[in-house]
Amino acid sequence: MTPILEAANLRVTFGTGVAAVRGISLGVARGETHCLVGESGCGKSVTALAIMGLLARTAQRSSDVLRFDDYDLMRMSEREMSRVRGDKLAMIFQEPMTSLNPAYTIGSQMAEVLERHRRVSRAAALDRAAELLARVGITAPGMRLKQYPHQLSGGLRQRVMISMALMCEPELLIADEPTTALDVTVQAQILRLLQSLQRELGLALLLITHDLGIVARMADRVSVMYAGEIVESAPTAALFSAPSHPYTRGLLRCIPVPGSVRRDEPLGSIPGVVPRIAPGFVGCAFRDRCDHAIPDCARVVPRKSAAPGHDYLCRLDAA
Amino acid sequence: MRHVVTAFGGCIILIVLLAAIFAPLVAPHDPFAQDLMQRMIPPEWMDGGSPAHPFGTDQLGRDYLSRLLFGARISMAIGIFTVITSGFIGITLGVLGGYFGGRVDDVVMFMITCRLSIPLILVALTVVALVGSSLTVVILTLGLLLWERFAVVSRTTTMQVRNLDYIAAARAAGASRLHIMLREVLPNIVSPLIVVATLEMALAILLEAALSFLGLGVPPPLPSWGLMIAEGKDYMFFSPWVIMIPGIALFVLVLGINLLGDGLRDSLHAGRA
Numbered sequence: 001m002t003p004i005l006e007a008a009n010l011r012v013t014f015g016t017g018v019a020a021v022r023g024i025s026l027g028v029a030r031g032e033t034h035c036l037v038g039e040s041g042c043g044k045s046v047t048a049l050a051i052m053g054l055l056a057r058t059a060q061r062s063s064d065v066l067r068f069d070d071y072d073l074m075r076m077s078e079r080e081m082s083r084v085r086g087d088k089l090a091m092i093f094q095e096p097m098t099s100l101n102p103a104y105t106i107g108s109q110m111a112e113v114l115e116r117h118r119r120v121s122r123a124a125a126l127d128r129a130a131e132l133l134a135r136v137g138i139t140a141p142g143m144r145l146k147q148y149p150h151q152l153s154g155g156l157r158q159r160v161m162i163s164m165a166l167m168c169e170p171e172l173l174i175a176d177e178p179t180t181a182l183d184v185t186v187q188a189q190i191l192r193l194l195q196s197l198q199r200e201l202g203l204a205l206l207l208i209t210h211d212l213g214i215v216a217r218m219a220d221r222v223s224v225m226y227a228g229e230i231v232e233s234a235p236t237a238a239l240f241s242a243p244s245h246p247y248t249r250g251l252l253r254c255i256p257v258p259g260s261v262r263r264d265e266p267l268g269s270i271p272g273v274v275p276r277i278a279p280g281f282v283g284c285a286f287r288d289r290c291d292h293a294i295p296d297c298a299r300v301v302p303r304k305s306a307a308p309g310h311d312y313l314c315r316l317d318a319a
Numbered sequence: 320m321r322h323v324v325t326a327f328g329g330c331i332i333l334i335v336l337l338a339a340i341f342a343p344l345v346a347p348h349d350p351f352a353q354d355l356m357q358r359m360i361p362p363e364w365m366d367g368g369s370p371a372h373p374f375g376t377d378q379l380g381r382d383y384l385s386r387l388l389f390g391a392r393i394s395m396a397i398g399i400f401t402v403i404t405s406g407f408i409g410i411t412l413g414v415l416g417g418y419f420g421g422r423v424d425d426v427v428m429f430m431i432t433c434r435l436s437i438p439l440i441l442v443a444l445t446v447v448a449l450v451g452s453s454l455t456v457v458i459l460t461l462g463l464l465l466w467e468r469f470a471v472v473s474r475t476t477t478m479q480v481r482n483l484d485y486i487a488a489a490r491a492a493g494a495s496r497l498h499i500m501l502r503e504v505l506p507n508i509v510s511p512l513i514v515v516a517t518l519e520m521a522l523a524i525l526l527e528a529a530l531s532f533l534g535l536g537v538p539p540p541l542p543s544w545g546l547m548i549a550e551g552k553d554y555m556f557f558s559p560w561v562i563m564i565p566g567i568a569l570f571v572l573v574l575g576i577n578l579l580g581d582g583l584r585d586s587l588h589a590g591r592a
Contacts, residue, residue: 054490057421079495086493093491098484103506113492164492 003027008065022228038225090165094177096158099148107145132163153187225283234310325582331575339391339564348382358539386542400524404462417477476508
């Protein structure tokens with residue numbers, strides 16, 4: 001089956017100084033949860049914005065393929081994009097506290113999304129909003145619709161954002177660190193909610209996170225990003241059982257596993273910081289932090305396959 | 320204390336507004352009716368005053384209280400319609416420049432700079448002198464001149480709002496640029512603009528009075544407060560009240576508007592912090 005979202009060699013640079021995304025390729029199948037994982041500043045959010053066509057004007061985007069459903073996202077005008085955004089292609093953001101407009105009620109903001117994309121009356125749109133609020137586990141949706149964002153807690157607002165994204169029954173939902181700003185118990189609830197919604201609605205989910213715990217729990221497929229590149233991409237089980245890129249292995253060593261990590265032993269860490277990559281950079285971006293680095297790592301790195309559907313960007317052979 | 324002052328300002332404006340609206344009902348005489356037998360009667364509380372003319376009469380025997388009440392109409396009309404005109408121009412330019420940035424913003428900034436280099440009174444005088452004076456001409460002239468503070472304030476506040484998450488969220492939900500400017504940005508920058516509106520309103524009223532005093536504002540026999548002062552200036556040594564009464568009215572109205580504006584600014588600031 002063809003994936004609903006397909007990107008090949010997607011690049012984003014800001015001015016002449018920073019290459020934020022450097023030729024990434026990824027595909028998200030219908031009904032699949034694809035996790036994009038990596039540390040801060042590795043280009044995860046820029047990738048999401050590039051797909052949505054929401055990059056700042058100083059950014060330059062290029063791609064061999066950037067396709068969503070039947071739309072060639074590279075060729076679409078701003079007007080055509082705004083027709084797709086919020087309809088078949090929806091996105092939720094990291095900061096639920098500031099993602100709702102303080103000047104309008106929840107109901108009016110939610111109804112507006114549906115009115116923009118479908119010919120419906122305000123009353124019908126509000127009914128749909130109430131139905132979705134109930135679906136995402138908000139009690140007394142009728143009352144919430146009449147409230148303003150400042151009257152809601154962070155967890156509630158993120159639920160509102162999710163139900164707002166679902167107003168037009170999207171086929172792909174891009175969630176950019178949807179739980180990072182929430183406290184741990186609420187995080188778990190929101191993740192469970194996303195999971196059940198995805199299963200019920202057959203939604204494709206591109207989930208951006210830096211939390212491998214979330215990946216293990218949610219993802220069908222994982223792409224690990226480092227310094228603007230996807231360094232390893234694999235089905236979730238394969239990635240956790242046979243990580244092939246030294247960076248992925250380093251990341252996995254940083255997670256405490258009950259039973260196997262001793263209390264008095266320090267957790268693993270990856271020394272150094274993500275380098276700033278200027279356009280024209282050649283070789284492995286991880287080589288300065290890698291234990292296995294050899295002089296050859298400064299040359300173009302081949303993409304190797306560890307197993308069917310599991311590839312990584314490194315000179316080393318698979319573990 | 321601050322609330323009291325704000326409310327005081329609001330009361331003054333309300334009273335003048337009511338006087339302007341109900342002038343025909345409240346005024347004891349026709350403000351245009353001349354009676355040369357009744358010229359320069361002093362106000363009721365002075366020697367020679369008469370209860371028929373509480374604020375006295377002018378050099379043509381017209382009832383001063385009635386002219387003052389009808390003059391409130393001119394001042395309020397100038398204030399309100401000038402602010403509507405200049406606010407529309409300034410906010411449009413400011414939001415466009417602030418939202419789009421880049422070239423568009425350069426153009427807006429250049430227009431603001433140009434506007435700031437124009438000597439207000441001189442240009443207003445020239446335009447009114449060339450086009451001829453009428454209430455509409457004065458409103459349009461002032462409206463076309465007094466927009467720069469609206470533009471500056473709406474531009475900077477738009478720049479702040481533009482980068483907030485809910486704007487990105489609205490775009491991700493498929494909102495068009497026009498929709499974002501009108502429905503997402505504008506409601507969130509209204510409060511500082513209300514403060515600007517009060518300041519500009521006071522300025523417009525004073526400018527109209529100045530133009531009328533110079534004989535290039537509202538044409539006689541309309542009872543503008545500035546014109547009343549102008550017409551009274553020949554008599555001010557023997558009957559100082561002919562300029563004091565409209566002068567005080569002008570001062571009190573502008574003071575009221577400014578008090579309200581200051582109070583609003585403080586309370587909106589407090590609400591934001």
